[in-house]
Amino acid sequence: MSERPAKPRPHPTPTSAPYWDGLAAGEVRVQRCDACGTWVHYPRHRCPSCLSDRLSWHTIDSDGSVYTFTVARRPTHPAFADEVPQIIAVIELQHGVRMTTTLVGVEPDAVRIGLPVKALFDPGEDGVTVLRFSPA
Amino acid sequence: MAGLRGEAVVAGFVERRPQRHFGGTPLLTLEQWADLAADALADAGIDPRDVDGVCCGGDIAETSHFVPATIAEYCGWKLDFAERLDLGGATSVGMVWRAAAAIELGICDVVVCAATQQPRPAPPLPEPPNPRAGFGASSTTWGSPQAEFDIPYGNLGQNCGFALYAQRYHDVFGWDERSRAKIVADQRVSACANPDAVFFDRPVSVDDVLASPVIADPLHMLEIVMPCSGGAAVVVTSASRAARLPHRPVAVTGFGEHLTHKTPTYAPDLTTTPVGPAARRAFTMAGLRPSDVDMVELYDCYSITVLLTIEDSGFCGKGEGLAFVRDHDLSYKGDFPCNTNGGQLGFGQSGLAGGMSHVVEAVRQIQGRAGDRQLGRHDIAYVSGTGGIMSEQVALVLRGT
Numbered sequence: 001m002s003e004r005p006a007k008p009r010p011h012p013t014p015t016s017a018p019y020w021d022g023l024a025a026g027e028v029r030v031q032r033c034d035a036c037g038t039w040v041h042y043p044r045h046r047c048p049s050c051l052s053d054r055l056s057w058h059t060i061d062s063d064g065s066v067y068t069f070t071v072a073r074r075p076t077h078p079a080f081a082d083e084v085p086q087i088i089a090v091i092e093l094q095h096g097v098r099m100t101t102t103l104v105g106v107e108p109d110a111v112r113i114g115l116p117v118k119a120l121f122d123p124g125e126d127g128v129t130v131l132r133f134s135p136a
Numbered sequence: 137m138a139g140l141r142g143e144a145v146v147a148g149f150v151e152r153r154p155q156r157h158f159g160g161t162p163l164l165t166l167e168q169w170a171d172l173a174a175d176a177l178a179d180a181g182i183d184p185r186d187v188d189g190v191c192c193g194g195d196i197a198e199t200s201h202f203v204p205a206t207i208a209e210y211c212g213w214k215l216d217f218a219e220r221l222d223l224g225g226a227t228s229v230g231m232v233w234r235a236a237a238a239i240e241l242g243i244c245d246v247v248v249c250a251a252t253q254q255p256r257p258a259p260p261l262p263e264p265p266n267p268r269a270g271f272g273a274s275s276t277t278w279g280s281p282q283a284e285f286d287i288p289y290g291n292l293g294q295n296c297g298f299a300l301y302a303q304r305y306h307d308v309f310g311w312d313e314r315s316r317a318k319i320v321a322d323q324r325v326s327a328c329a330n331p332d333a334v335f336f337d338r339p340v341s342v343d344d345v346l347a348s349p350v351i352a353d354p355l356h357m358l359e360i361v362m363p364c365s366g367g368a369a370v371v372v373t374s375a376s377r378a379a380r381l382p383h384r385p386v387a388v389t390g391f392g393e394h395l396t397h398k399t400p401t402y403a404p405d406l407t408t409t410p411v412g413p414a415a416r417r418a419f420t421m422a423g424l425r426p427s428d429v430d431m432v433e434l435y436d437c438y439s440i441t442v443l444l445t446i447e448d449s450g451f452c453g454k455g456e457g458l459a460f461v462r463d464h465d466l467s468y469k470g471d472f473p474c475n476t477n478g479g480q481l482g483f484g485q486s487g488l489a490g491g492m493s494h495v496v497e498a499v500r501q502i503q504g505r506a507g508d509r510q511l512g513r514h515d516i517a518y519v520s521g522t523g524g525i526m527s528e529q530v531a532l533v534l535r536g537t
Contacts, residue, residue: 005270007288008271008276008283008287008288009288010283010284010285010288011278011283011284012284013278013279013284016284042281042284042285042402067304067406068300068301068303068304068307068400068406069300069303069353070296070299070300070303070352070353070354070355071350071352071353072290072295072296072351072352073349073350073351073352073353074295074351074352075290076290076291076292076293076295076296076352077270077271077287077290077292077293078270080290083290086290088289088290088291088296088300090300090400090401098401098402099285099401100285100286100289100291100399100401101289102289102290108353113303113304113307114307130288130289132289
């Protein structure tokens with residue numbers, strides 16, 4: 001049996017480091033544009049609404065709801081074969097912030113759009129904590 | 137509004153038969169490109185020495201840079217217009233309006249637009265492993281938003297992204313999986329009238345589609361394109377030159393293009409797609425309404441792509457797509473001919489040439505060269521291209537002169 005390839009992991013950049021530092025501290029921190037008020041995720045160097053570079057970091061509520069999801073019945077990459085059926089979801093958080101995640105601790109058939117979910121901070125051996133969600 | 141005047145036309149084309157298991161002689165992609173160009177120019181009746189424009193994609197394996205210049209050098213052309221497009225599945229459709237615009241601007245007169253998708257000969261030395269193998273078109277490069285925020289959660293490739301769209305669509309507008317599956321079944325009727333289709337003589341029913349394995353909820357295997365080898369090219373030229381050529385000229389009378397995002401997570405809205413603004417521009421430019429067209433050739437990497445494109449292009453209202461599909465026959469025999477060659481779902485997806493297959497079929501129909509599946513009314517076609525995950529879409533209106 002061939003060895004499963006390593007799972008791809010996030011590698012922070014200087015701009016995104018505060019987000020990952022937040023997850024390591026058990027908080028969801030996202031940017032807000034001080035010029036136009038837009039909430040911004042993923043982290044950027046400039047606001048995707050007005051291109052201002054006046055972005056500041058804020059901790060937001062880590063409870064959210066399922067915006068959309070799919071259940072990968074076949075792995076999207078061999079590295080995820082052990083997670084099949086893998087529930088890949090887009091979660092909507094406070095201020096309309098959306099992010100990609102996987103849902104854990106729930107059967108695929110129980111997932112619905114709108115399902116309330118809570119954050120689960122998942123530290124990796126590489127020192128990076130990723131953000132998963134499970135039913136609230 | 138500013139736009140095309142219909143003075144640039146598609147004069148000829150070539151298309152390789154899609155194959156799941158390639159049975160020909162492998163060639164370098166530059167060689168395949170030159171073959172496609174030669175055959176399309178011969179079909180158009182244009183001397184290869186008259187070529188002064190090229191539109192190509194990212195499919196030339198022999199070089200990652202200076203691609204148009206390499207093609208010019210390889211084919212012996214002196215070009216006044218050279219474009220390399222990066223619009224994913226919309227690349228080929230995007231080539232056609234760029235070629236037409238360049239011709240109407242007067243900067244060139246004969247533009248070859250081509251896409252290759254056949255195996256290359258084995259190299260003498262093993263090539264280094266591709267670090268992106270298995271990740272499809274998703275970028276794993278450090279600093280890429282996908283690499284950092286999406287791929288680590290399994291959100292990569294195409295199936296997952298289109299499934300995220302489909303799930304949201306059904307949640308908002310209703311769960312009618314049979315209508316979504318009917319798109320596949322209707323198109324397969326047309327594939328069964330196209331001997332070049334990979335699924336020729338392989339009809340499927342709505343029940344067959346829904347009985348195929350779910351790959352990414354709610355999408356079933358038969359709602360997903362079959363990757364094939366192949367290749368296609370068209371020649372775009374001026375209407376004045378085309379008047380002396382053998383085939384009925386097919387004018388590019390309208391186009392639009394719209395891009396909004398790469399990954400669905402960051403799309404403005406998962407129920408509305410970029411083809412809307414593109415289609416409105418294309419129809420306005422052409423002076424036509426959606427109800428004026430004789431056929432639609434819609435990019436169909438997935439069933440859901442067709443559904444969203446029918447709606448957002450204006451063939452029915454928002455949220456009415458499932459009922460529209462239920463109430464119309466989408467086959468070449470039907471009252472809403474959609475993907476008359478079988479579409480990529482029935483014909484096969486030959487890489488970027490899959491996008492070109494929609495242009496080629498529209499031209500073939502308008503020129504009256506579609507054989508058993510020839511439409512009775514075949515003057516006006518609407519063609520769409522889709523790249524990424526509803527990320528970037530192109531619309532064309534083509535009209536026989």
